[in-house]
Amino acid sequence: xxxxxxxxxxxxxxxxxxxxxxxxxxxxxxxxxxxxxxxxxxxxxxxxxxxxxxxxxxxxxxxxxxxxxxxxxxxxxxxxxxxxxxxxxxxxxxxxxxxxxxxxxxxxxxxxxxxxxxxxxxxxxxxxxxxxxxxxxxxxxxxxxxxxxxxxxxxxxxxxxxxxxxxxxxxxxxxxxxxxxxxxxxxxxxxxxxxxxxxxxxxxxxxxxxxxxxxxxxxxxxxxxxxxxxxxxxxxxxxxxxxxxxxxxxxxxxxxxxxxxxxxxxxxxxxxxxxxxxxxxxxxxxxxxxxxxxxxxxxxxxxxxxxxxxxxxxxxxxxxxxxxxxxxxxxxxxxxxxxxxxxxxxxxxxxx
Amino acid sequence: xxxxxxxxxxxxxxxxxxxxxxxxxxxxxxxxxxxxxxxxxxxxxxxxxxxxxxxxxxxxxxxxxxxxxxxxxxx
Numbered sequence: 001x002x003x004x005x006x007x008x009x010x011x012x013x014x015x016x017x018x019x020x021x022x023x024x025x026x027x028x029x030x031x032x033x034x035x036x037x038x039x040x041x042x043x044x045x046x047x048x049x050x051x052x053x054x055x056x057x058x059x060x061x062x063x064x065x066x067x068x069x070x071x072x073x074x075x076x077x078x079x080x081x082x083x084x085x086x087x088x089x090x091x092x093x094x095x096x097x098x099x100x101x102x103x104x105x106x107x108x109x110x111x112x113x114x115x116x117x118x119x120x121x122x123x124x125x126x127x128x129x130x131x132x133x134x135x136x137x138x139x140x141x142x143x144x145x146x147x148x149x150x151x152x153x154x155x156x157x158x159x160x161x162x163x164x165x166x167x168x169x170x171x172x173x174x175x176x177x178x179x180x181x182x183x184x185x186x187x188x189x190x191x192x193x194x195x196x197x198x199x200x201x202x203x204x205x206x207x208x209x210x211x212x213x214x215x216x217x218x219x220x221x222x223x224x225x226x227x228x229x230x231x232x233x234x235x236x237x238x239x240x241x242x243x244x245x246x247x248x249x250x251x252x253x254x255x256x257x258x259x260x261x262x263x264x265x266x267x268x269x270x271x272x273x274x275x276x277x278x279x280x281x282x283x284x285x286x287x288x289x290x291x292x293x294x295x296x297x298x299x300x301x302x303x304x305x306x307x308x309x310x311x312x313x314x315x316x317x318x319x320x321x322x323x324x325x326x327x328x329x330x331x332x333x334x335x336x337x338x339x340x341x342x343x344x345x346x347x348x349x350x351x352x
Numbered sequence: 353x354x355x356x357x358x359x360x361x362x363x364x365x366x367x368x369x370x371x372x373x374x375x376x377x378x379x380x381x382x383x384x385x386x387x388x389x390x391x392x393x394x395x396x397x398x399x400x401x402x403x404x405x406x407x408x409x410x411x412x413x414x415x416x417x418x419x420x421x422x423x424x425x426x427x
Contacts, residue, residue, distance in 0.1 A: 001374070004372040004375045005375055005376060006375050057394050060391075060394055060395070060398075061395070061397060061398040062398070063395075064395060064399065064402070065398050065401055068399070068402045069402065070404075095421035238366070241391055241395075244387075244390060244391055244394065244423075245387050245388075245391055247382055248386060248387035248390040249384070249386075249387045251383070251386070252382060255375070255388050255390050255393060255394070256375065257389075258394060259393070259394070259397055262394065262397055262398060262401065263397075263401065266398075266401035266402070266405060267405075269405075270405055270409075290407060313401075336375045352354045
């Protein structure tokens with residue numbers, strides 16, 4: 001099938017397959033899946049700039065579908081999401097300024113890749129470490145994260161000013177209750193700072209930022225895993241829309257390709273979001289950690305491929321690894337959901 | 353102006369070249385409107401797909417619901 005904007009012919013069956021994978025993983029992990037889409041489209045022969053632009057359009061669309069679905073399941077903390085947006089938007093703008101400076105210096109490509117690799121390695125490594133630590137600790141409460149005490153300390157932080165004056169509202173306290181996240185009181189400055197940091201790195205790396213926000217919400221702020229997934233997706237709508245708009249302004253989005261993949265992603269979304277109801281949060285986290293490590297290896301191989309022309313094959317290998325990890329994860333998610341559903345069905349008569 | 357009957361397989365289909373022309377020319381002529389159009393189309397498509405699947409699942413649940421509420425299941 002010919003795509004006039006990207007000026008490339010791509011087999012629509014491959015796009016549908018990629019769309020289903022992105023929708024499933026996005027709904028299950030609460031991430032946009034930018035690294036997966038871009039890698040996949042590059043393998044299909046789509047020009048790099050169109051792969052990023054069209055990927056962002058798909059991220060935006062699939063995060064809208066997944067947020068609506070997670071909201072229906074009570075997994076979106078709108079209050080927390082809106083407070084974080086206060087920081088996310090300026091964060092993205094600051095990152096764009098830095099991007100322009102790095103571009104002028106001619107070092108934007110390697111810098112972004114190295115930052116990306118470090119982030120993915122640290123995040124993936126930490127999540128896997130947390131899982132192993134919790135498995136070895138029989139005293140820990142079931143499903144509790146290793147940073148539970150840190151999260152409690154963050155929730156208990158008192159940051160001045162404790163009240164601010166707002167026109168029309170008078171003096172307003174700077175602490176909010178987040179009942180959906182199970183947080184009694186939290187300084188608004190914490191989610192604003194988190195939003196700013198995530199927006200900054202999302203803008204710098206050209207990603208939706210979901211892969212960063214999800215673990216920060218869980219391990220840093222103590223938000224339950226399923227709520228972190230839903231709230232994260234809500235944030236990605238904003239960062240994804242902004243990215244789509246910027247890339248569309250420079251004619252680097254192929255809407256036909258994005259819509260075809262979005263149709264398929266909506267099917268995957270149903271599976272991914274439904275699976276969060278059946279799979280234990282600890283299992284969601286470890287699968288996420290493994291996926292992140294797969295992404296890290298893929299980006300690292302891609303970087304190594306730039307060192308010499310003879311290493312070009314590593315770039316293709318990187319995308320193949322990424323697609324294989326994503327495909328395997330989708331199958332595991334489907335398998336786990338079916339198993340958990342069957343176990344619940346078997347336990348149901350005993351409960352009665 | 354040439355009008356083709358869409359169902360006639362012997363005649364060329366004019367919609368695809370016209371759509372391609374629209375997609376390429378509009379994106380370069382009306383940059384801001386094009387960007388807004390893409391955002392709008394993706395958002396509307398996403399919401400429509402969500403509503404579609406919600407409707408499908410409700411219909412399936414309505415069809416399967418009464419069957420699962422048999423006296424045997426209630427026990």
